[in-house]
Amino acid sequence: MENKLLSLVLLSYYSGERITIAYNKIKTLLDKEKIPFELIVMDDGSKDNSYQIALELEKNEPNVKAYQLSKNYTSHYSIFAGLSLCSGACAMPMVDDEQQPYSTIIEMYRLWEKGAKVIIPHRVTRDDSWTSRFFSETYYKIMNSLSEVQFPVGGADLYFIDREIIDILVTKIHPIKTSSITEVLRLGFEPVFLPYDRPLGLNKGKSRWSFKKKVNLAKDTFFSSSTFPIRLILNLGLFFSFFSFLLICFYIYIYFWGDNAFWNNTLPGWTSLVVFISFFSGLILFSLGILAEYIWRIYEEVKGRPGFIVKKK
Secondary structure, three states: OOOOOEEEEEEEOOOOOHHHHHHHHHHHHHHHOOOOEEEEEEEOOOOOOHHHHHHHHHHHOOOEEEEEEOOOOOHHHHHHHHHHHOOOOEEEEEOOOOOOOOHHHHHHHHHHHOOOOEEEEEEEEEOOOHHHHHHHHHHHHHHHHHOOOOOOOOOOOOOEEEHHHHHHHHHHOOOOOOOHHHHHHHOOOOOEEEEEEEOOOOOOOOOOOOHHHHHHHHHHHHHHHOOHHHHHHHHHHHHHHHHHHHHHHHHHHHHHHOOHHHHOOOOOOHHHHHHHHHHHHHHHHHHHHHHHHHHHHHHHHHOOOOOOOEOOO
16 A cells, blocks of 8 residues: 655644644644644653653554654754654654644645655745844845755745655765755755745744754854855955955065155055954954864764764653
8 A cells, every 4th residue: 555644743842732732733634634644743852741741642642653852952953853753655844833834734745645745835924023034034045145055935944755855864964063954955856835824823932942043053054055155265365365466566566666756665564564464364264264164064074973862762
């Protein structure tokens, strides 16, 4: 019998009762559409009773599996962990705050049945503050301009993928200093983009996705998908080398053939030296910082440490 099972990886972090609420709503929708599914609750090191609630749900529902990571790795590592444990013919990571309508799961499943292997849901409207929208839109514009992947308008965090893609992510991609959505987009399977309007959702309190986590994710996504900083350093080096060569030729000309009356027979003194030394020192430090980011990522990769650890039950 052909495998039609959909694996939903629920990303849990201090989720509490939202796990049960999410499961009941999803079950009602998918049972009505006769879509077989399993729910993998991937607890990302919560310190409350979220994992215990997931274990209790696992006891009562045969299509629920609960796992917990050894610590808080953040959501993209949790996604990799969930995909490594799923058994469906297709899979989708999801969150518990309902900011992506659950009805889109059905739409994406039908697109998958028609042959689509990668479906990317993306927000076209969002009920966020103007500052959040501004930084989000700016970030994705920068990524699309400077990186090797192209995000949809409004950005995307989640996706619906075929078993072929799941196996590639699990066996071929080392989940260190990267994001799963970046790796999915880089594979080149001609993704189908599904726009949706994002409601406010259930999570109306303070976001657990802190500013520090957002910055780290932005850095990992950028440096794992863009060679622009390295090319920038190379181009700046070539430009200033050429500029310095012209400057040397210019001063040689002044020294030997310049008109003393016009040039006042005086070359720039300590002020110009301080300006040039400060500028190029800053440029060198900036370049070394960019190189250090890449070298650090290489170092983390070659150590061969696991990107995540799933605790035994």
